[in-house]
Amino acid sequence: MSTRKPSYANPKPCNHLSAYKLKYGSSGYKSLQKSLKSAPNGRTSVRIHETKIPRCSFCNGFEGRLYICLICSSVSCSNHAVLHTQLEIGHDLAVDVQRAELFCCACSDQVYDPDFDKSVMAKHMLDLPCSTNSADSIGERLCERKRLGGSGVVLSEFKKPEKSGFVRDHRAKSCYPLGLRGLNNLGNTCFMNSVLQALLHAPPLRNYFLSDRHSRRTCRKRTANRLCLPCELHGVYSAVYSGDWTPYSPAQLLYSWWQHSENLASYEQQDAHEFFISVLDGIHEKETKARNHTKDSGDCQCIAHRVFSGLLRSDVTCMTCGFTSTTYDPCLDISLNLDTSRCSWSDASNKPAKANGSSCSSTLLGCLDLFTKPEKLGSDQKLYCQNCQELRDSSKQMSIRKLPMVLCLHIKRFEHSLVRKMMRKIDSYLHFPFSLDMTPYLSSSIVRNRFGNRIFAFEGDESEMSTEFEIFAVVTHSGTLDSGHYVTYLRIQDQWYKCDNAWINEVDEGIVRASQCYMMFYVHKTLYYKANIDLRHLPVSTQKEAFQRMAGCC
């Protein structure tokens, strides 16, 4: 609960609540438990009598809100609740019958008590069909790993590589941060260049390669296989951070990558996201082979997974009985559908108005909301409920169980055009923030919200990972699905740079805001600020450019 405001766990009680707690503690809550009734949709209500509806003891009314006194169980309506406190001194606390919320009749306001929420949740857990979740055991497993020393890359110190020292770059152009270097377009390779620029500035990845954690020297010892994507990447990092500012040609990387991803090896425009996943896969493959491990990606310790891997949680709930089945899947990034809810619809066709008019205002937060929204699966998609033992209408909800160090958000800017029976690109503008707080999308928040935002401990709460991210790279696309252009904007020390193949230019943040984002790279806030300080002290690699002007591939 480290990132939550203190008011969450300890809301300030009113005097009456404090007085009640002093006198009665949680005993009143516990005796109320037997009257609590949980619904499959996560809501709780008070069911006093099995067959009769509750009525106000003063006016016999049953309409509007009804409150049951915690001390004497007498029921009052909202009009007469205050009367009850006047007649019976000290009977200030009641419970809203419909929503099981604490109500202070004297203050005429809803009040909150963690102990009350706890007892509500306890009853709820009892009532709900018990799921033999792998969830809980996985939750425990993840927590255990943390106790054993954590899995993060140690960033505060990177091992001093044997050869290079901490040399300041004394060249005239050193007013610009290190690591800015254009990448030559080798022929329709802007998709590769754009992703490379983002990777080159992902702090944990950058630190890993610049401190020679993987280099040709150490790599050759482990394997005779000449093809090694991490080695090539290391070559690119060394070249780009060498202090040289003439554009670099990542030819060696292209060659190796084509050998690795045969199906993508062709001279044509390709998708940057596909390249991104492919490169991470190449790193993963290489590193797991090297260590003779066959871990599944959830536990993998390769640098690609340590930096980019997160965990997604998927809950499928039976709408009849509330039984929820939970699964976890690791992910290297999150692909989001565009949230078109805020678009105005043009009259003639059934499509949202084009983005050039300002009628379409999707936001990244809106896309994330859409991603974590409960989705009612259609009646043609009934799932088998273990509890009901039949096919039932279900709803599915995604959330993020574990955030990665570097969060890559990919926008699915394509859709099937029903008219032309092919895919087409969506050019709608998408607003994205420079600072992103992922708290509302965590599993703990989503699941808590499902149960009415009760105050209770959730297995993900003790995570020490912060949820605040800062953007450091945006890959933008302009053009159509078949033919377009990728440009990356980098944010270094709060200055934005446009990386358009060989061209590096400073730009105003407004240009970035107005651009058509395709992939956004966010990093933990602390890592971002730390990286900005580190930049001035990075070792200038003494290695020559990876691609030597001579035959062979080293």
Place this chain on the structure above:
Amino acid sequence: MSVPNEGNDMSSSSDAQLSSHVFGDLLDSIIVDVASECHRIAKLGLDRNFEEEEEELRLSAQARVRVADPSNSGEANSKYVVDIFGQNHPSVASEVFECMNCGRSIVAGRFAPHLEKCMGKGRKARLKVTRSSTAAQTRNSRGNSASTYSTYSNSNSTSRLSNGASGVAGEEYSNGALEEP
């Protein structure tokens, strides 16, 4: 709750009243429900910072207006004279290096198409073989080879074909229209 049926008008109006009453009740219940939910979210500090979000949207809208304004310098359209290091770059990268597959000297901007052929990958490399043999067959079976070739070279979509047919390694980049990033 039953109402005596005293005639159409009366019963329909009390039915209408009744249903309107029930509807009102339901609506009230929903409103209070939402209010209660929002109250909890607000009191427990779970709400989003809407001011911040609106400020962000405002900044974006402003930025988009500025960028769309044609009178602005072509910053967004990358009409740069020099980069931050004072360099200028040609539209096709001119650095020359040796191909690690075959050893030939290749211009950087043409490296990918060269490598594709060099490694024997990609559609064009494979197609080239097919087309040449097909073209040879066509040439042999028909007399008017000239018209066949001229048909090919005129249409845009088959610019690749014409490249393949000519079969010369060095000059295949006439589809420069697409190649430009």
